[in-house]
Amino acid sequence: MFHLNDMLFTITADQGGWELFKNSLLPMITGGIKYTIPLTLISFAAGLILALITAIMRLSKSAIVRTPAVVYVSAIRGTPLLVQLFIVFYGLPSMNITIDPFPSAIIAFSLNVGAYASEIIRASILSISKGQWEAAYTIGMTQNTALKRIILPQATRVSIPPLSNTFISLVKDTSLASLILVTELFRRAQEIAAVTYDFMLIYIEAAILYWIICFLLSIVQQAIEKRLERYTAT
Amino acid sequence: MFLTINGLAKAFGDLEVLKDIDLEIEKGKVLSIMGPSGSGKTTLLRCLNALELPDNGVFSFEDGLTLNFDKKISKQDALRLRRKSGMVFQSYNLFPHKTALENVTEGPIIVQKRNKTEVRELAESLLEKVGLKDKINLYPHQLSGGQQQRVGIARALAIEPELMLFDEPTSALDPELIGEVLTVIKDLARENWTMVIVTHEVQFAEQVSDKVLFMDNGYIVEQGPPEEVLKDPKEKRTQQFLQRILNPS
Numbered sequence: 069m070f071h072l073n074d075m076l077f078t079i080t081a082d083q084g085g086w087e088l089f090k091n092s093l094l095p096m097i098t099g100g101i102k103y104t105i106p107l108t109l110i111s112f113a114a115g116l117i118l119a120l121i122t123a124i125m126r127l128s129k130s131a132i133v134r135t136p137a138v139v140y141v142s143a144i145r146g147t148p149l150l151v152q153l154f155i156v157f158y159g160l161p162s163m164n165i166t167i168d169p170f171p172s173a174i175i176a177f178s179l180n181v182g183a184y185a186s187e188i189i190r191a192s193i194l195s196i197s198k199g200q201w202e203a204a205y206t207i208g209m210t211q212n213t214a215l216k217r218i219i220l221p222q223a224t225r226v227s228i229p230p231l232s233n234t235f236i237s238l239v240k241d242t243s244l245a246s247l248i249l250v251t252e253l254f255r256r257a258q259e260i261a262a263v264t265y266d267f268m269l270i271y272i273e274a275a276i277l278y279w280i281i282c283f284l285l286s287i288v289q290q291a292i293e294k295r296l297e298r299y300t301a302t
Numbered sequence: 303m304f305l306t307i308n309g310l311a312k313a314f315g316d317l318e319v320l321k322d323i324d325l326e327i328e329k330g331k332v333l334s335i336m337g338p339s340g341s342g343k344t345t346l347l348r349c350l351n352a353l354e355l356p357d358n359g360v361f362s363f364e365d366g367l368t369l370n371f372d373k374k375i376s377k378q379d380a381l382r383l384r385r386k387s388g389m390v391f392q393s394y395n396l397f398p399h400k401t402a403l404e405n406v407t408e409g410p411i412i413v414q415k416r417n418k419t420e421v422r423e424l425a426e427s428l429l430e431k432v433g434l435k436d437k438i439n440l441y442p443h444q445l446s447g448g449q450q451q452r453v454g455i456a457r458a459l460a461i462e463p464e465l466m467l468f469d470e471p472t473s474a475l476d477p478e479l480i481g482e483v484l485t486v487i488k489d490l491a492r493e494n495w496t497m498v499i500v501t502h503e504v505q506f507a508e509q510v511s512d513k514v515l516f517m518d519n520g521y522i523v524e525q526g527p528p529e530e531v532l533k534d535p536k537e538k539r540t541q542q543f544l545q546r547i548l549n550p551s
Binding site for chain 1: 351352353381384385387388389391393395396397398399408409412413414457458460461
């Protein structure tokens, strides 16, 4: 008998083949539902908010507003995600800040998504023609109203395909959280493999599960893009 | 006088686009601005609604609003200037994510916070006036250039501006679509809208304008009634320009 968290799964070292594959499904899927998916969704949502703020800061005329955003994006893009994750989880405790594995992962992934997505959002805003800003101004809008009502809705349409890629990458990147003890999908796979030594079978099974998640997401992505095709962006 | 402009100047870097322009815009009258490209006519038009901010000059409005551009004007004042006019662009610049009707209602509802039902009725009647009653729920990409430009005119009218500005409203249109847009503008002239129109259409300018202004190289070369400026220009530069666009070969 193999004990995983509070759940009892009937996985033993002598199992193999189809039986092991079947018995491993539930713990892995549970890890996916309990950790991989929430980690992805929360980090992506928080990352997007951070990205929007960063993108708008980077478009500011004032260097004081722009510089922190530029430094943040450069630092995140210039360092490995795994290193960022380790700094939050293993590094911060030495400054007397101890954060549990799951929130640590959320923080690191949100910061990471925030930097990458801000570049996408910034490029999308810049891709909207100057004429759209001017048209908004001529009907009396201020810059903020123009951004909110006219520019961002169009920029959203432009940014959906690249943001979907960021999202799908994030799903896969969450497997790194296994290294800071978050018992997400891949950590479960590692634990099972450690008992059964059936690395090939178990890791292929994990790969298939990630593939299914990403495949379903790409279907959702297509549906969203189709919905936004009501108009063609200029 | 609706607006009196004195000493308007504007440069982009080293390039002086407008040099010491004096101009009067009369209420209820149509002023057409003509001239070769690069003469500063579009910049002059864009200065009238603060899409470009003049470097120098004084704008005095009939209602008492006076803006002196010798100093940097406040955002508030730029907004006050801008909200006096509606603008029709050469490339229409309709909002592609909004239907024809939503393009027209956006300004009155979002900026002016007017009653939604009333604005909707107003927008429908404006779209009917420009001949697009059956197109109100279509998106810009579903409309022809001429139809898009007419939505653009309705959008500008909807904010009930004191001044209508047209920046080469037919230059991007296929020749067979120009007429439908010019007809709408002529209707507005008959309703005594105060308008400033940058255009290359000599015949149209002749029919619609009360005053024609010919610009070259950042200066106003000649201005006066259309029958004088367009039929019997005094300045050589105007004569040359008219000859070239009337007989392109």
